[in-house]
Amino acid sequence: MAELCGIVGIGQTKLAAKRVDVSMPGLVREAADRALTDAGLDWRDIDAVVVGKAPDTFEGCMLPELYLADALGAPGKPLLRVHTAGSVGGSTAIVAASLIQAGIHDRVLTVAYEKQSESNAMWGLSISAPFGVAVVAGAGGFFAPLVRGYMRRSGAPDDVGIRVAVKDRLNALRNPYAHLHLADINYQMVEQSPMLWDPIRLLEACPSSDGACAMVLAREKLAKDAPTRPAWVHATAMRSEPTMFAGRDAINPEAGKQAARDLYAKAGITDPRREIDCAEIYVPFSWFEPMWMENLGFAPEGSGWRMTVEGATALDGDLPVNMSGGVLSSNPIGASGMLRFAEAAMQVRGQAGEHQIAGARRALGHAYGGGSQYFSMWIVGSEKP
Amino acid sequence: MADPVKSIVTPIRLEYDYTPGRATSRFLRGIARHCILGQECPKCHKVYVPPRGSCPACAVPTEREVEVRDTGTVVTFSIIRVPSENIHFELPYAAISVLLDGAGIPFFHVVQDIPLDQVRMGLRVRARWVATEALAPTIASIECFVPSGEPDAPWESFREHS
Numbered sequence: 001m002a003e004l005c006g007i008v009g010i011g012q013t014k015l016a017a018k019r020v021d022v023s024m025p026g027l028v029r030e031a032a033d034r035a036l037t038d039a040g041l042d043w044r045d046i047d048a049v050v051v052g053k054a055p056d057t058f059e060g061c062m063l064p065e066l067y068l069a070d071a072l073g074a075p076g077k078p079l080l081r082v083h084t085a086g087s088v089g090g091s092t093a094i095v096a097a098s099l100i101q102a103g104i105h106d107r108v109l110t111v112a113y114e115k116q117s118e119s120n121a122m123w124g125l126s127i128s129a130p131f132g133v134a135v136v137a138g139a140g141g142f143f144a145p146l147v148r149g150y151m152r153r154s155g156a157p158d159d160v161g162i163r164v165a166v167k168d169r170l171n172a173l174r175n176p177y178a179h180l181h182l183a184d185i186n187y188q189m190v191e192q193s194p195m196l197w198d199p200i201r202l203l204e205a206c207p208s209s210d211g212a213c214a215m216v217l218a219r220e221k222l223a224k225d226a227p228t229r230p231a232w233v234h235a236t237a238m239r240s241e242p243t244m245f246a247g248r249d250a251i252n253p254e255a256g257k258q259a260a261r262d263l264y265a266k267a268g269i270t271d272p273r274r275e276i277d278c279a280e281i282y283v284p285f286s287w288f289e290p291m292w293m294e295n296l297g298f299a300p301e302g303s304g305w306r307m308t309v310e311g312a313t314a315l316d317g318d319l320p321v322n323m324s325g326g327v328l329s330s331n332p333i334g335a336s337g338m339l340r341f342a343e344a345a346m347q348v349r350g351q352a353g354e355h356q357i358a359g360a361r362r363a364l365g366h367a368y369g370g371g372s373q374y375f376s377m378w379i380v381g382s383e384k385p
Numbered sequence: 386m387a388d389p390v391k392s393i394v395t396p397i398r399l400e401y402d403y404t405p406g407r408a409t410s411r412f413l414r415g416i417a418r419h420c421i422l423g424q425e426c427p428k429c430h431k432v433y434v435p436p437r438g439s440c441p442a443c444a445v446p447t448e449r450e451v452e453v454r455d456t457g458t459v460v461t462f463s464i465i466r467v468p469s470e471n472i473h474f475e476l477p478y479a480a481i482s483v484l485l486d487g488a489g490i491p492f493f494h495v496v497q498d499i500p501l502d503q504v505r506m507g508l509r510v511r512a513r514w515v516a517t518e519a520l521a522p523t524i525a526s527i528e529c530f531v532p533s534g535e536p537d538a539p540w541e542s543f544r545e546h547s
Contacts, residue, residue, distance in 0.1 A: 020391040020392055021391075060395070060397045117392075118392070122467075122469050122470075123469065123470060123471060126469040126470075126471050126472055131405065131409050131412065131413065131435045131524055132435070132492065132493065132524055133493060133494050133495070133524050133525065133527075134469075134471055134472050134473075135465070135472065135474065135478075135480040135493050135494060135495050136480060136493055137465045137467045137468070137469040137472055137480075138467065138469060140467065141463060141465055141467070141469075141480060144463035144465075144480075145461040145462055145463050145480070145481075145482050145547075146461070148461050148462065148463065148506070148547075149460075149461045149506075149547040152461075152506060152540070152547065153544065153547075194466070195464070195466060196466055196467050197463045197464075197465055197466070197467060198463055198464035198465075198466070199463075200463075241441075242441040244441075244490060245440065245441040245442045245490070246426065246429060246431035246432075246433060246440065246442060246489040246490040247429065247431060247442055247489070247545065248442070248490075249545070
C-alpha cells in the first residue's frame with residue numbers, strides 16, 4: 001500500500017433499545033462529533049465521508065445517505081455509501097481506509113448506524129421470494145438451522161451457546177456504551193430463557209438496538225501527530241459468496257476462510273491464535289463464536305467450541321473474544337460491524353477502559369452479513385506495520 | 386410547552402412486478418402441472434432446485450433440465466416460535482431445509498403432521514400438494530412437507546447439505 005492509515009478518532013453513541021431523544025441525523029452526528037473530539041479535529045479537517053447502514057427497508061428511509069448528508073458534514077465533499085448487509089459497518093471502514101491507503105484523501109470520516117426502534121428488521125429479513133416459501137422468521141430463523149448443523153457435525157456439548165452468552169453479557173457490564181446490562185446474568189438465566197428459533201434461546205440472541213459508530217482515519221504524516229496515539233491498520237480483507245449454491249458450506253463458508261487467510265498473509269501473521277492479542281468478532285447468536293473461531297483459523301475445524309469451554313475466549317483467556325460484550329449485547333445492525341472494528345482499534349490504543357486487555361498490541365475486528373456471505377475484517381496494531 | 390413529538394408512524398407500501406427469467410419460469414410452470422424441475426450443472430453435475438439458470442460455484446449456465454422427485458430428506462431445521470407478519474404458518478412450526486431426491490441443493494419449507502419434538506435431521510418427507518384444480522405457477526402449490534414413513538436417511542448421505 002502506498003500510504004499507512006491510522007485511526008485517530010473513535011466515537012460511539014450509547015447503544016440502547018430506543019433513542020427517541022435524537023433523530024436519525026442526530027444519532028449519526030453524536031457519534032461523528034465524538035470521533036472528531038477524540039481526534040482533536042473539526043469538521044473542516046475532513047476530506048470525505050463514507051457511511052454505511054443496513055438495507056433501506058429496515059427503517060423505510062430510502063437513500064438515507066442523501067437525507068444525512070448535512071448531518072455528516074458532507075456538503076462540498078465526496079460522500080459514499082457502502083452496502084454489504086450486516087457486515088456493512090466493517091466494509092464501510094475498509095472503504096474509508098482504502099481512500100487513505102490509496103493516497104486519495106488525507107482524512108476521512110466514516111460512520112455507520114442503525115435506528116432499529118424506527119425499523120422493522122424482522123419484516124425486512126423475512127423475505128418472501130416468488131419462487132420460495134417465506135418460512136425463515138428473521139435472521140434467527142435463517143441461522144438456527146446452521147447452528148443445529150454445527151452442533152451435529154462438531155459434537156459440541158449442548159451448552160456452548162449458553163456459555164458464550166453469559167461471557168459476552170458479563171463483558172458488556174464493563175462497557176458503558178453496551179445496550180444490555182444484565183447485572184444478574186448467569187447460566188441458569190440463559191438456559192431458562194424462552195426458545196425462539198430452536199436451538200437458539202432468547203438470551204442467546206442479540207437485542208435490537210439504536211446506535212452509531214464513527215471513526216476518523218488519517219494518513220501517516222497526519223496520524224502520527226494525533227492527540228491520542230493512533231491505531232495503525234495492518235491489513236484489511238473482504239470476500240463474498242452467493243447465499244446459495246450447490247456444495248456450499250454455509251456453516252464454515254469458504255469466503256470467510258479466504259478472507260482470513262488473505263488478512264493474515266497481508267499482516268505477516270502465521271499463527272493467528274498466538275500473534276493476535278484479542279478479537280472482536282460478529283456474533284449475533286451465541287453459537288457463532290465457536291463457528292467463527294474455526295472459520296477464522298483460530299481453531300481446527302470441529303473444535304472451536306473447545307476454546308469457549310476452556311475459557312480461551314474469556315477476558316483472561318489466551319484469545320479474549322468480544323471484550324465489549326459484542327453483538328450479543330448491542331445490535332444496531334448497520335453499526336455493528338464498525339463497532340467491532342472500533343473496539344479492535346480502541347484495544348490497541350489502550351482506550352477500552354474496564355474491558356481493556358492489558359498490553360494489547362494487535363487486534364482483529366470482524367464482521368459478516370447476509371446469509372453468512374459477506375465477510376470484512378481488519379487487523380490493527382499499536383505499532384506501525 | 387406541549388410535549389415534544391418523539392415519533393410518528395409513517396407506513397410505506399411496496400408492490401413489485403417480478404420477471405422470473407427463463408429458468409425460474411419453467412420451474413414455476415412445472416409446479417403448476419405437479420412437476421418439480423431442476424437444472425443440472427454441466428461441470429459439477431449438481432442439480433439446482435429451483436433452478437436459477439446458472440451454477441454460481443462453477444460459473445457456467447445450467448441448461449439440462451432434470452425432473453426431481455417430490456420426496457426428500459430434512460437436512461436441518463428449526464422450530465420457529467417468533468411471529469413475523471409476512472409468514473403465514475401458525476406458531477410454532479418446523480422450518481426445514483429439505484433436500485429433494487435427485488437435487489443437489491436444499492431449500493426451505495415446513496414439515497407438518499408430526500409432533501414438533503419428533504422433527505429431526507434425516508427425517509424422510511414428501512410434498513403435500515394443493516388440490517389439482519388449485520395448482521398454480523407458485524411454490525405455494527406445495528402446501529408443506531409431511532413424513533413419508535420411510536426409515537431416516539443416514540447422516541453421511543446428507544452431511545454436506547446441513
